[in-house]
Amino acid sequence: GQQLNQSPQSMFIQEGEDVSMNCTSSSIFNTWLWYKQDPGEGPVLLIALYKAGELTSNGRLTAQFGITRKDSFLNISASIPSDVGIYFCAGQRSGGSNYKLTFGKGTLLTVNP
């Protein structure tokens, strides 16, 4: 099946630092999504990207849809302890009756106060 390569696998940073993570695919997606998952909870949608080249912000989070449609990145500025969690990228190919999401393996973020 389709593979999404998400990196880095984990990050350990100091509070206040900026964070960047990315996702690449061997095939094209029409939509890129970024989710955050806290322990014992389901993923929560952070940002959705619908056009190649699109740059979207949500508070301290900024994400971009790559021009090739095969990649996306997420930046978190001025990290705080509550940013701790696992961040997942997900790609979606639209069309027909199937809008299935394909998820990356996640980036585990730890923020040291």
Added chain:
Amino acid sequence: EAGVAQSPRYKIIEKRQSVAFWCNPISGHATLYWYQQILGQGPKLLIQFQNNGVVDDSQLPKDRFSAERLKGVDSTLKIQPAKLEDSAVYLCASSLSQGNNEQFFGPGTRLTVL
């Protein structure tokens, strides 16, 4: 607005036993998804329903897994018989329609097969 409800939150069974999970999506959401999330991995779609019809079950191991959404609202996912490799978190999600990208996830059921 109430979120996606799932039960039980945790389940421990022995291999070859049967287990069932229940999901109640957000009211009015036509599309319901079941995902399997193995430790250290992202969620993997098992089955997608649009109302009470199956849209995609291509990754559902149909020899042991089954799911239904008879009245187009809540859904059950069953495993019979369970294997050790079925140990995972089973997440239910719903969206307004299948073209709507915002899927809302429930808290999941953590299954341990001994």
